[in-house]
Amino acid sequence: MSHSYYNILCIIFGHKITYSNLAGLLSNLIYKYAPIFIQNIGISIYGYKWKKRRFGGIFKSEYKQYINRESFTRNDWINYQNSELKKLFNHAQKEVPYYKVLFEKHHIDVNKIDLISLKEVPYLEKSTLRELGEKSLLSFKKEYGGEFYSSSGSTGTPTKILFSSAMHQRWSAAFEARIRNWAGLSIKNSRGTIGGRRVVLKGESKGPFYRYNYFEKQVYFSAYHINYANTSNYLEAMNKYQLDYMTGYAMSNFFLARFIEDNNFKAPKLKAVITSSEKLTEEMRNTFKRVYGCKTYDSYSGVEACGLISECEYGKLHISEDVGHIELIKEDGTNADLGEIGEMVCTGFLNYDQPLIRYRIGDMARLSLKQSCECKRNMPIIDEIIGRVEDTVVGQDGRKMVRFHGIFINIPKIIEGQIIQHTLSQFEIKLVTSNQLSSEEIDLIRQRMKSQLGKIELNINIVESIPRNNNGKFQAVISHVK
Secondary structure, eight states: OOHHHHHHHHHHHTSOOOHHHHHHHHHHHHHHHSOHHHHHHHHHHHHHHHHHHHHSTTHHHHHHHHHHHTTOOHHHHHHHHHHHHHHHHHHHHHHOHHHHHHHHHTTOOGGGOOTTGGGGSOOBOHHHHHHHTTTTTSOSSOOSSOEEEEOOOTTSSOOEEEEOHHHHHHHHHHHIIIIIGGGTOOTTSOEEEEESOOSSOOTTOOSOOEEEEGGGTEEEEESSOOSTTTHHHHHHHHHHTTOSEEEEEHHHHHHHHHHHHHTTOOOOOOSEEEEESSOOOHHHHHHHHHHHSSOEEEEEOOTTOSOOEEEOTTSOEEEOTTTEEEEEEOTTSSBOOTTOEEEEEEEESSOSSSOOOSEEEEEEEEEOSOOOOTTOOOOOEEEEEESOOOOOEEOTTSOEESOOTTSSTTOTTEEEEEEEESSSSEEEEEEEESSOOOHHHHHHHHHHHHHHHSSOEEEEEEOSOOOOOTTSOOOSEEEOOO
């Protein structure tokens, strides 16, 4: 490829291009202009590869172990976590440059580490993960099939997490055992997903607003076209593909269910709704119950895969202590007591290629006063996960969105970003950057916003800092349109 063509591609896609990811970029171009039936074929081919990666290999054996550990006593869990910490720390000291230096500097004896002495280890900040995640935070010795996956980047430059094939299967087994199974489901059930993936690329598309993944029996709905007028198209897919459950963003699923109700449409009866990414409210639960005739199950995780909280069949949120150790830390650095709120600090047990030890993931939770559950699983109980409520953006055609996946992705100069809606057509983005953005990067942000919202007025302002709420976090999305 000539140097001039390479530079043109870098400008088009807004970031440096390596020859290894060029095929992916070309695939995206083909998808963009392909007819819908070709897009469905492409999504199904990708779904087949994705299914094999997550549910092949060690998935079944790991799944059985997750099920077996649900009968653990509290002492069993403490012993298990102490054992996992020692294995993780020994590996990190020998194989991961960042931790080798850190442990030496702070005189950490990896052979004596346990749940109590873990506090001697400094926090891993999100800024450090962004800076060193592809460098000194990686292990010399890696498992086969490593691929980097990005977080949504809704609050700034995304983090990139390395998943080996085996790591993906361990993580998927946890999801199967602790999320789908607890909701009475399995990987065999058909599902509808509302998430950040842009399956319908045009902001002003006339539909259909979904695509189909044949090999996983998954309908992927657009999160960016949900409004009163488009509801019948979403419902058409639910009936056509006989969905068993809905999953994905809590707010987007809620908007769709409410529009179904407002239209007086009859929705199919589902087995469950499984939500994530935003705070699940009682209003949402009640709406899903009325519209779909089923229970809703909340869950909390992240692409970092260092912590998992999920709702059991009795409505309690449990921490899966075999995925990772979650500390709840108060402002004074002490552990939160029962009934108190603490910041989640996570140490993951599944990823040895890129270990995350005492990682400040950026969310807070309240530990329940009552630490017993009818399900008889001796896993810590959380009352609520705090800090996941975002304002809703309303489009000129009535579409509603709470997530802006990908607006800031692959623009590493962006440290933090906040999207503000002033009127139906007037938007502002506040950015904290490490260096001045190029005109191409600013144009890319504008293009991405308009692809999600259609024709809008957008001001982009570079600021020194973004104001924080009382919990120390800033709102990624603010809307003054109610």
